[in-house]
Amino acid sequence: MSNLSFRRTRAPAVAVLALAAAALAGCGGAAAAGSHSHPAATSAATTAAERAAVPGPATKVPATKAPAPAAPKVLLSLSGSGIANSPPVLVAAETLTVHYSYSCASFGSSGNFIADLQSGNQASLGSDDQPVANALGSGGSATTTIYPQNPGSDYHLAVNSECDWNVIVWSGVVTQSPPATTPAAAPAGTDPWAVISAFYGDITSKDYAAAWTLLGFHPNGASYAAWVAGYADTGAQTVTEISESGDQVSFNLTSNNPDRTVQTYTGTDTVQNGRIVAASVVQTG
Numbered sequence: 001m002s003n004l005s006f007r008r009t010r011a012p013a014v015a016v017l018a019l020a021a022a023a024l025a026g027c028g029g030a031a032a033a034g035s036h037s038h039p040a041a042t043s044a045a046t047t048a049a050e051r052a053a054v055p056g057p058a059t060k061v062p063a064t065k066a067p068a069p070a071a072p073k074v075l076l077s078l079s080g081s082g083i084a085n086s087p088p089v090l091v092a093a094e095t096l097t098v099h100y101s102y103s104c105a106s107f108g109s110s111g112n113f114i115a116d117l118q119s120g121n122q123a124s125l126g127s128d129d130q131p132v133a134n135a136l137g138s139g140g141s142a143t144t145t146i147y148p149q150n151p152g153s154d155y156h157l158a159v160n161s162e163c164d165w166n167v168i169v170w171s172g173v174v175t176q177s178p179p180a181t182t183p184a185a186a187p188a189g190t191d192p193w194a195v196i197s198a199f200y201g202d203i204t205s206k207d208y209a210a211a212w213t214l215l216g217f218h219p220n221g222a223s224y225a226a227w228v229a230g231y232a233d234t235g236a237q238t239v240t241e242i243s244e245s246g247d248q249v250s251f252n253l254t255s256n257n258p259d260r261t262v263q264t265y266t267g268t269d270t271v272q273n274g275r276i277v278a279a280s281v282v283q284t285g
Contacts (some may be wrong), residue, residue: 002009027173029195076169078157081106082273088224091119093171094147098132099142104163110138111162117146117169119155121223132157132167139163145173156224162273192249192271193241197227199276200237200253216275233257247271253281 021184075096078086096117104111120127130146148155157167172271193216202211206226209256235257253265267281 023219071170074168075171076167076247077157078168079164079166079250080159080274081164082161083275083277084157084159085212085215085217085224086157087212088156089145089169091117091148091153091155092151095147095152095171095173096130096146097143097170097172097174097175098146098167099141099143099170100133100165100167101139102133102135102161102163102165103139104137105139106164107162110136112136112160113140113163113165114160115165115167116158117155118158119148119150119153121226128153128155130155134262143174154223154225192247192269193244195271195274196241196251196269197239201203201237203231203234204237206231214275216272216277219279233259242266 075089075091076086078084086135098115098117100113102111102113102144113133115132117130117132118128128149130148132144132146134140135142157169159165159167176244199211199214202208202214208224208231212224212227234255234257237256238256240252240254244250247269248270251266253267255263255265257263262285263283264285265281265283267279268279269276270278
């Protein structure tokens with residue numbers, strides 16, 4: 001049996017220290033890895049948070065202006081002389097402003113100026129009559145506010161005067177003074193026969209609004225709509241003068257209707273200040 005001998009060798013100190021340093025480095029690296037797995041991402045997040053914490057410039061929100069109130073709208077502007085009725089206008093507002101002026105210089109003395117804004121047949125319930133003016137003198141002007149009782153309905157202006165006049169109607173309230181207006185002179189072509197010819201010419205062309213302005217009264221008290229409806233089956237009108245005396249004209253009238261029927265009439269109209277103020281027409285055939 002051989003005699004074996006064993007000799008323990010000591011590891012160099014430098015190697016031990018290197019191993020210990022490596023072990024410590026491994027522990028430290030593991031700990032670091034456990035608590036900061038992505039140093040670059042963390043740094044970016046921190047930077048973003050810091051930027052968010054710094055207040056930026058204030059954003060200016062433009063101020064909004066309240067919408068301006070709607071400007072008053074002219075519903076009707078009418079000038080004339082003597083008695084007249086305007087075409088109908090739709091009145092939607094509950095408040096209207098009316099400015100009128102009149103002058104009786106052409107009349108030669110003081111005169112009346114009476115104006116009303118009316119809706120419906122004045123002889124029936126539910127109609128409305130809003131007084132605008134009831135003046136007597138050589139002339140004048142004024143602005144007034146009226147309150148229609150039937151908003152959403154058609155109204156017309158009815159004027160009774162011997163003078164020249166001008167009327168303007170606005171929807172809403174006019175806060176500023178209306179511009180000065182000069183009443184118009186009597187309409188051109190106030191010869192009684194010329195007025196009657198123009199009236200029936202307007203009926204033929206179905207310009208009922210123009211024909212209505214040549215009337216100084218409401219036939220049978222009818223409203224404008226009912227008056228127009230009465231001409232639904234009327235065709236071309238042929239009027240022939242018989243005689244003329246002062247402001248009265250007698251004439252024959254032939255109506256050639258769309259259904260091929262022919263009707264004949266004879267009549268006498270009274271014309272004053274360019275408008276028909278009375279009429280008597282009788283069918284003869």
